[in-house]
Amino acid sequence: MSLPPGLSQGQFDNALSEFRTAVGNDWVFTIDEHIAMYKDYFSPLQNTEAQPIPSAAVAPDSVEELKVVLRVANDYQIPLWTISTGKNYGYGGPDSRVNGSVIVDLKRMNRILELNEEHAYALVEPGVSTYDLWREIRRRGYRLWTDGPSPAYASIIGNTLERGAGYGLLGERAAAQCGMEVVLANGDVMRTGMGANSNAETWQQYKYGLGPYVDGMFSQSNLGIVTKMGIWLIPEPPAFRSAEVYVSGHEDIIPMIDTLRPLRLSNVIANSATASTNQGGHIEGAQGPGGGAGGGPNVDGGHAPGLPGWRARLGFYGYDRVVEANWEQVQDEFASAIPSATFHSSRFAAPYNPDEMLTESKLAAGIPSFQEAPIWNHGGTFVSMVMPFTGADYWDFLQTYDGLYQEYGMRYMGGPLHFHAPRSLMTLAGVPLSSTDNAVNERAMALCENLIRVSGEKGWSEYRTPLVFMDNAMESFDFNDHALRRFHETLKDTLDPNGILSPGKNGVWPQRLREERA
Amino acid sequence: MINRRLFLQTSSATLASIASTNPALAKGIIKDKDKGSVFDLVLFDDQHKESVDFATDAKKNGATIGVVHEDLNEEAYDLLTSHFSSQRSIIAGYTREHTAGYILALARDHAYQQVHFSELEPELQLLLKENSQKKLVAWVLAPLYTTNNS
Numbered sequence: 001m002s003l004p005p006g007l008s009q010g011q012f013d014n015a016l017s018e019f020r021t022a023v024g025n026d027w028v029f030t031i032d033e034h035i036a037m038y039k040d041y042f043s044p045l046q047n048t049e050a051q052p053i054p055s056a057a058v059a060p061d062s063v064e065e066l067k068v069v070l071r072v073a074n075d076y077q078i079p080l081w082t083i084s085t086g087k088n089y090g091y092g093g094p095d096s097r098v099n100g101s102v103i104v105d106l107k108r109m110n111r112i113l114e115l116n117e118e119h120a121y122a123l124v125e126p127g128v129s130t131y132d133l134w135r136e137i138r139r140r141g142y143r144l145w146t147d148g149p150s151p152a153y154a155s156i157i158g159n160t161l162e163r164g165a166g167y168g169l170l171g172e173r174a175a176a177q178c179g180m181e182v183v184l185a186n187g188d189v190m191r192t193g194m195g196a197n198s199n200a201e202t203w204q205q206y207k208y209g210l211g212p213y214v215d216g217m218f219s220q221s222n223l224g225i226v227t228k229m230g231i232w233l234i235p236e237p238p239a240f241r242s243a244e245v246y247v248s249g250h251e252d253i254i255p256m257i258d259t260l261r262p263l264r265l266s267n268v269i270a271n272s273a274t275a276s277t278n279q280g281g282h283i284e285g286a287q288g289p290g291g292g293a294g295g296g297p298n299v300d301g302g303h304a305p306g307l308p309g310w311r312a313r314l315g316f317y318g319y320d321r322v323v324e325a326n327w328e329q330v331q332d333e334f335a336s337a338i339p340s341a342t343f344h345s346s347r348f349a350a351p352y353n354p355d356e357m358l359t360e361s362k363l364a365a366g367i368p369s370f371q372e373a374p375i376w377n378h379g380g381t382f383v384s385m386v387m388p389f390t391g392a393d394y395w396d397f398l399q400t401y402d403g404l405y406q407e408y409g410m411r412y413m414g415g416p417l418h419f420h421a422p423r424s425l426m427t428l429a430g431v432p433l434s435s436t437d438n439a440v441n442e443r444a445m446a447l448c449e450n451l452i453r454v455s456g457e458k459g460w461s462e463y464r465t466p467l468v469f470m471d472n473a474m475e476s477f478d479f480n481d482h483a484l485r486r487f488h489e490t491l492k493d494t495l496d497p498n499g500i501l502s503p504g505k506n507g508v509w510p511q512r513l514r515e516e517r518a
Numbered sequence: 519m520i521n522r523r524l525f526l527q528t529s530s531a532t533l534a535s536i537a538s539t540n541p542a543l544a545k546g547i548i549k550d551k552d553k554g555s556v557f558d559l560v561l562f563d564d565q566h567k568e569s570v571d572f573a574t575d576a577k578k579n580g581a582t583i584g585v586v587h588e589d590l591n592e593e594a595y596d597l598l599t600s601h602f603s604s605q606r607s608i609i610a611g612y613t614r615e616h617t618a619g620y621i622l623a624l625a626r627d628h629a630y631q632q633v634h635f636s637e638l639e640p641e642l643q644l645l646l647k648e649n650s651q652k653k654l655v656a657w658v659l660a661p662l663y664t665t666n667n668s
Contacts, residue, residue, distance in 0.1 A: 033629070033662045034629070034662075036662075037626055037627070037629060037662075041626075085627070086627075087623065089623070107627070131595070135592065151620055151623075152590075153620075153623065153624060153627075355591075359588065359589065362589075369589050370589055370590040370617075370620045371588050371589045371590075371616065371617075371620075
């Protein structure tokens with residue numbers, strides 16, 4: 001068993017005893033089989049001593065129990081690592097950054113506290129998955145659509161806090177968040193936005209309240225633990241068309257992106273569109289060192305340059321005539337820019353039957369899918385960059401990344417391009433790992449570190465990053481000698497002086513553990 | 519590569535081996551398997567002949583069966599989670615490889631472990647319906663333990 005840094009076995013036993021008093025004996029996990037549940041099976045550090053091992057896990061069922069956990073952690077200066085459902089695969093799963101951390105597992109806090117059809121929102125706890133919410137909407141017969149990531153087992157709060165992407169009308173997940181309840185490191189419970197007015201009925205309807213807007217401080221953050229969150233939903237549209245645009249040439253991605261941009265900016269394409277190679281939704285076992293059957297990340301398009309064309313996935317929603325007019329206009333724009341472009345689409349109308357939809361349509365309709373789970377046996381890790389929304393920039397990215405992959409004996413394995421944040425482009429590079437060959441993982445880590453460094457020099461930075469690269473990724477935000485990181489650290493040291501909450505999350509370390517920075 | 523007979527032999531042997539080091543598992547689960555199916559739940563892909571045949575046999579021997587192919591439908595999800603919750607069920611699947619991946623991720627949440635995984639022999643990968651994602655794999659999930667902190 002690992003111990004939290006600086007604690008003796010006796011001190012830790014006392015802390016565990018207090019945790020048990022707080023949450024109940026059944027919900028403090030210490031034996032190896034339990035701790036194994038909190039291992040990231042897709043970590044580049046798997047099978048090495050560098051992979052942090054938790055000392056324990058605690059699973060509170062309420063804010064009151066959580067407050068006691070925080071009090072105990074402060075008393076003993078125990079680093080905690082908070083997870084919602086721990087499904088952040090490709091970015092670290094349930095793993096922590098400091099060996100001997102205690103995992104705070106919020107899966108038991110899985111209540112849908114409010115589901116409002118009239119105003120189209122939900123108020124949820126961290127353990128609620130996109131699938132849970134979708135099913136509850138169906139059970140009640142509400143005419144609401146969800147949006148969210150694939151796969152379906154992701155926590156709504158976890159994914160939103162990580163600023164993940166969906167595929168429908170509210171695909172920029174952080175933008176769909178409205179109001180939160182946060183437990184601060186000192187146990188104080190705060191509600192943001194209109195929730196700060198105890199009498200307000202608009203907590204999930206108006207984000208900002210009065211004064212500085214603080215919700216963003218708790219996303220990708222280690223400044224507090226979010227225990228409730230409002231999430232906007234979508235009134236069921238009367239009609240919906242799921243559409244795809246295909247282009248055959250590899251370089252056609254340049255005019256494809258440049259055609260998409262004005263359509264996305266003007267909201268003619270209103271959903272979180274994606275583009276990927278047109279070899280199909282996924283390539284089984286993208287080949288790389290350690291790949292093979294069930295090998296690398298199951299991501300779109302192993303880019304052998306010159307080979308694949310591309311497809312864009314789009315969605316159109318609303319009144320039938322508007323849907324059809326927008327889709328016709330989009331086809332005209334693409335046909336004008338890329339005469340060889342071809343089109344495919346499927347039209348649906350309320351009442352909707354998910355069983356009639358293929359995965360592409362389901363995702364655009366916000367129907368959670370398990371099929372899109374991106375990882376298989378050996379797993380993989382992601383490098384996900386934000387860059388300008390232009391074809392030229394993406395072409396530069398493709399050439400740069402393929403060159404770097406080749407230095408490590410691979411070809412670029414790209415995931416889909418996401419256009420969920422409508423004024424930028426987000427790329428997803430997959431790097432395969434091995435569960436049996438550490439040399440493969442060492443090479444993958446070296447490649448990722450190089451990708452992040454070179455990207456930073458080009459002005460591209462990660463929108464989200466795996467645990468092991470958090471310090472590297474934050475390093476690229478270097479303006480004024482890392483003024484942003486100094487600001488984060490000032491907040492951290494003020495709000496969490498004992499540094500108990502998720503130390504090292506996204507490169508933000510508390511004072512007492514700052515030497516841990518890579 | 520594996521076929522049905524070999525799958526049953528190896529997964530039974532694996533379960534017996536695990537039970538030998540886990541008395542709770544041995545008492546609570548393996549003893550119940552002296553007759554009938556080794557498995558409590560079998561998930562199968564109705565687009566693969568071998569998978570359908572395997573599930574048909576399992577059902578005759580008393581196992582609950584559920585269909586799963588591209589995606590996990592609500593019925594299969596409920597079957598899985600209810601068997602996970604029992605902390606006693608042995609769950610087997612003849613599914614597509616990708617399907618096995620996300621089921622394993624769900625299993626870990628419920629303190630289940632993968633105790634067997636293999637790819638089926640090429641001649642057993644026969645399709646009943648046309649589909650490009652045809653690689654069929656066989657797998658078994660068993661509980662890590664039967665009660666918390668046992």
